[in-house]
Amino acid sequence: MGIIAWIVLGAIAGFIANLIMGSREGLVMMVVLGIVGALVGGFVAGTVLHVADVTGLNLESLVVAVVGAIIVIAVARMVMGSRGNLTARRM
Numbered sequence: 001m002g003i004i005a006w007i008v009l010g011a012i013a014g015f016i017a018n019l020i021m022g023s024r025e026g027l028v029m030m031v032v033l034g035i036v037g038a039l040v041g042g043f044v045a046g047t048v049l050h051v052a053d054v055t056g057l058n059l060e061s062l063v064v065a066v067v068g069a070i071i072v073i074a075v076a077r078m079v080m081g082s083r084g085n086l087t088a089r090r091m
Contacts, residue, residue, distance in 0.1 A: 012062060012065075013069050015030050017066050018033070021070060037067075038069070041068020045064045
């Protein structure tokens, strides 16, 4: 999959995951979360569950990327101890 496709898929997946999780991330962070989520989701779905993989811009890849992005957001929240924005912690 090309870099442009990864960015587009990451942006869409990050946006959907932010809506589901109620995060307030910026555009760049949404894309990064989506791309990392696609990698995590692809690993979990392909290696662990033997179900699917991120293969391109299709519905199956989008679902895998969104689930992966949700996992990434949840883990980041647990590590940071913050329910808000992942990039700017409030004191």
